[in-house]
Amino acid sequence: MSDLSQLLDTEPVVATAGTDMLAASIEQQGSVVERADWRPPHAGTEKALAVLFSDDRMRDANATAISRMLAVRPHLVDIKVARDVFPGMTDRTFLHAGPPLEWDRASGPMRGAIIGAMLYEGLADDPDAAAAKAAGGAIDLSPCHHHGAVGPMAGVTSPSMPVAVVTDAAGDGVAYSTLNEGLGKVLRYGAFAQEAIDRLHWMDEVLGPVLSAVLRSRGPIDLQSLIAQALQMGDDGHNRNRAVTSLFLREIGGALVDGADAPIDQRAEVFKFIDGNDHFMLNLVMAAGKLGSDAASGVPASSLVTVMARNGTDFGIRLSGTGDQWFVAPAPPVDGLYLGAFTQEDASPDIGDSTITETVGLGGLAMAAAPAIVGFVGGTAAGAVRRTLAMYEITMAEHPAYQIPMLEFRGTPVGIDAARVVRTGVLPQINTGIAGKVPGTGMVGAGLVEAPMECFVQGINALAATMN
């Protein structure tokens, strides 16, 4: 801490917020000044902010929370079956993306994915029967996030699905995710055609067991290291996972060729499947993110955003200092590029737990690392850089491992601070896929979306209410 002698011994260096005239008069005297482009906080947060800034509790809590988020060392250790890892999961338990949801309010892709998962689990013979059963209360819906898990898009995780087990080499946390099915007509985008169901069966019969054998043979895979390298190879960890998937294939290549206890034709199928799916690693990046997010949660007074997740109907966030509470607002539409003849008319509102990547400093926050996908941000690399640079304003730290070459290897902005979001009006930038709104359609595009301000306003007010 500085004291007044330091103030009195040197000419001050000044930063200003407010009227430009005062900054200009410092420049008139030949001194330099840095101006904040200040604006009032979002309406309805003034009192809460005053409470949160009345002492050091929030600041100290944030320092604790972000250091916990950054301290995790996510390692992929195994692939198991969902019913074996989630305590209390029954044959009728279906996990889903985003905040809590009932069938009646579920979006098209969410319904499609639930129908598909019911067909896959043998709970119904055809889509109409599945929908009728689900509407009749035959299944229990529960958010992935309530079970230490994450799932992209609809995120539907049913008991027979293989799930990745990611543990913390530096702690005792564990996080789970499903395995990625690829693009096109896939369950997570709400498709339930036979090809999607067949693929799911192949995944639990072949993909899961082979990868499990590979991991037993070669040992755990350090995911953070792969992600860090991939960011320097053009991935953002959300909409582009081509580099990290390639690195993953190299990691498992040796064991896949000769080390794993599995038939050669199955090992070949697994290689081809992963090689043909540029997004294979997305789910594992997400599980790695969930590990950090869970490690950072539950720090009283912290305004760190630990969860951002959407279920196609609602967008929900959680803050470290408000525990399990969700702060929800309607899921916004996605501004994007569309496949084939699809248009925004065909799009479902924002959906998926994949925003976990943004909460840990990847995805939209790391856009500057991914010039190959700048088509989503108006087509210029400068636009991508601007997006990332804007995010430093609302984040708590620069990621020590995830670095952006374009920014002189500066760490990605990490640890979204809900207080800074409502103070500045700067919203977290999210890169995402777009699902078709009609159940069964599948993917229709990809693009960008901002987390709704309303979630942060609620969150900050709830956090202030915890501060006695």
Place this chain on the structure above:
Amino acid sequence: MLSRVEVHPGRYHDSVRLMQASKALQGVDGVSSALVAMATELNLSLLEDMGFDMDAVVGIGPNDLLLAIHAESEEAIAAAHRALEEALTPNVVRSGGLDAPDPKTIGTAAKINGADVALLSVPGEHAFVEAMEALQEGLHVMIFSDNVPIADEITLKKYGLEHGLLVMGPDCGTTIVNGLGLGFANAVQPGSVSMVGASGTGIQEMCALLDDAGVGIRHALGTGSHDLSEDVGASSTLQALEALDEDPGTELIVVISKPPAAPVAEKVRRVAAACATPVVITFMGETTLEEGAGEVLDMLGRPRPTYESWEAPPRSHRPGSVRGLFSGGTLRSEARHVAMPLLGEIGTREGDDGHTFIDYGDDEYTQGRAHPMIDQTVRVERLAAAGQDESVGVVLMDVVLGYGANANPAAELAPIVERVVSAGAAVVVSLCGTSGDPQGRDAQASVLNDAGASVYLSNAAAAIEAARLATTRTSS
């Protein structure tokens, strides 16, 4: 020779960067050889060739960062660690040339230029959060904004005191630190007199009077207009006073305030008396700024000057009361203090009977517009109205110069002054400024004088002249 091998699991950097880091480490004094690399097989064999102990690296792999140093001493190893972090940490807060967005909070702005003082003029209701963030970031804070709740002021000042940070304000108009003026401040010559002031224009007038008498200023620390209230208890004033007492460059301290709460005034006097540095206390209501400046000059063994004035040619003016149109609250207080013995009661609100001295810098008159030192619209209107008001015999007004103030106030006022004078009233101007001020003090005085006003550098002298004109006329 010491040998050290460390492993940082999972910390990844590309090989080019790591080779640069290795080179940087090898350049550290006392380091004879060093290797920073990912623990690939190649690099591990390199490590072995360099003669390092391989026990420390058992079981590590290419995703782990390896640091190995041969050095003469622990100090050299520590220096090598610093060099490593420097080499691997990008030193760019604003990544050059990449069209970075402007910072949006005081905390972010301060990180960009490494500021140690935050100057806040956001609306008062929002000042607390920015001020607290600045304090948490270790910055001293000047809050120009008014209308900050007193409870917030107390919280901020308590926090500042606990952390060795000075909270100047809220409602702090003027501070000068090492010659750099913040807010409304005059161009002063450097020197060894420092001030603590709970009054912006009080500081400005004191600066102007001392500067004109050839005395230089080291610091002038504003503490905000509420600091000497009973609730705040002079928290910042006492903190600043003690710091200035220990400041080797300060030879004499002046404390300035509008009339303080009595017990607080006592407390300030006690602390001042305990200072090793001589302290001159100038509380409005007890004395004048000119008298305070005189005491300073006496203590420095310098003669008290006769402050310059530009008098209007003698002419008769109409009878009537004195209408005081002030932009500085302390200048108003001082003028009222010296004029009351001559004039009797002086009202402080528009519409009061008889003589009125109004502070147009008060919140009541600044809603939705800038301070009258910047935006003279309201005072120009009132000046014109006074000319048309037959009950007004003399108009007294201050004009404050310096950084932050209106760039050419005389040009705006002169035509109206001319009209008021030709309507039969006298105009007396208290001109607060130094010869170094950007507006050109003497030129400003001449323009006003040419328009028919009498102009005084001493505010007290201007007030006495206004009172004299009013009483001379009415008594004749």
